[in-house]
Amino acid sequence: MQTTPTSPGPGPSRLSEERRRTILVAVRELLKDVGFEALTMDMVSAKARTSKATLYRRWQHKTLLVAAALEQTERIRIDAVDTGTLPGDLDGVAVRAGEDGGQSARLLSSLAHAVRGDRHLAEALRRHVVEGHLDALRLMLSRAVQRGEVSEDCPAIAYFPQLVLGAMLSQRAVTGADPDTTYLRAYFRCVVLPSLEYRPR
Template sequence: MRTTPTTPARGPSRLSEERRRIIFTAVREVLKDVGFEALTMDLVSAKARTSKATLYRRWSHKTQLVAAALEQSERIRIDAVDTGTLAGDLDEVAVRAGEDGGQTARLLSSMTHAVRGDGHLAEALRRHVVEGHLEALRLLVCRAVERGEVSGDCPAVPYFPQLVLGAMVGQRAVTGEDPDTAHLRAYFRSVVLPSLDYRPC
């Protein structure tokens, strides 16, 4: 008996790096605009100017798509800051956060409720957005201790990363406004540095 050959199912074509970047950027923009709960594949596809079918072939649920976008997110480059003094470093952090335009703050704010019920999403946010900032800030204060600007015995040293990151993202939560360079500089000079008993060399 003659049989008809079966055509193998065609797998989804690979997305180009440029197309993935556009999709992930669209995800983060939609997150900041409407939050995780209101984010839909329709909104992302419209923002990215791609079809929903393209999204669903690669990410079966919006949680998977959002987690992937967070894993590719670009952070404020605190890790590249090294002016030679802690005060100078914090001034530069304030500048870079101001240039960020509150994008990181809005992203974190939009995810606050969603991550409580989704471990994978929470882990992606922690590893790829929060932890990178915290590690860079730990490096800043460790260099300050090595230079003698801050005592290694100062009880505030372990909390320095949270103090700085909290200022960067907390302004929006408290006032609804994005932090700007002037506000952050004033906060760092009047709150963070005094808490460390900062002594410029």
Template sequence: MTAEREAELYTAVLDQLRRVGYEALTVDSVATHARCSKATIYRRWRGKPELVAKALQHARGTSLEDPDTGSLRGDLHAMLTLTDDEQIRKNATLVRALAKAVQTNPDLLKALKELLVDSEPTGLNTLLHRAIERGEIRSGYKAAQYLPHLLIGALLCRLLIEDQPIDRAFLSRYIDSVVLPSLGL
């Protein structure tokens, strides 16, 4: 499978996940939307949990390690410029769908932890280590370990609490009002 075809398949996975949720997502529907056979999918991925996790890993795009503005605040705000409001809303939809699904699907939880958490592909640790090296955050500052929780929480809760879609303007205010103060900045 070419990289281009793989990207098309991952797009089909994420589109289906957003549209129907994890429970209703099937390898059949992904194969149909990606115009490939189920056999092709099962030869490459062990099943739906790994396929979804790999699609998410592929879609994460630019690593957060890339923005290095000289400050954690600058890096976090630069991270926001790497995507637009529509993609942020799509990401929030995926996070909400997966937050529900991992509660009842241990195989999905395991696949997501292996591919997205344990391997730490997002670069948040890199951002934090740079902030520690610059002296912005004390080494061992306990709140720093909760940075992923803070960021994911924003994606999960804005719609629920404010009945407003998430966008870059909200995330920018959230970084300045919640994330940075919680890190002692």
């Protein structure tokens, strides 16, 4: 269900860029701590040290505010990983995910339930967080196919992004621990590469 405003309606915004960033950082931190459902404008107001009226002038309801925070989220940069082999590329993904310290996983986990009932939030999550990862992983796999490491006829090709992103999200759900480099390296080696029938070159 979409949250509706309970404070003054929209008006001109005079937020400085620095103040806007402070508010959006506060939103992302609260999402990881309490999740979307429990997040309130009062919480954001207190954490960002700003008035609710200021928030509502710029973002008329909670979904718009969270969508703006997602837009400013820094993704784990896997698009720059290109080592020349698929195992090397997956190792690079594991390293970057470990350096992230589970922040992205906690953020996505906090929104997993909420996006089912809010198409605006789901679209913001897909557009600003997920799509960049998907494009990078498809390119990574395409290079592996071109090198002959993976057959273009392998059935698991269609599920490669889900296998990789699923590993980055599932560790916390299953074990309560944030994804780390050691875990992801082992998962990629034992699950992803065998699924793709990887052939060293």
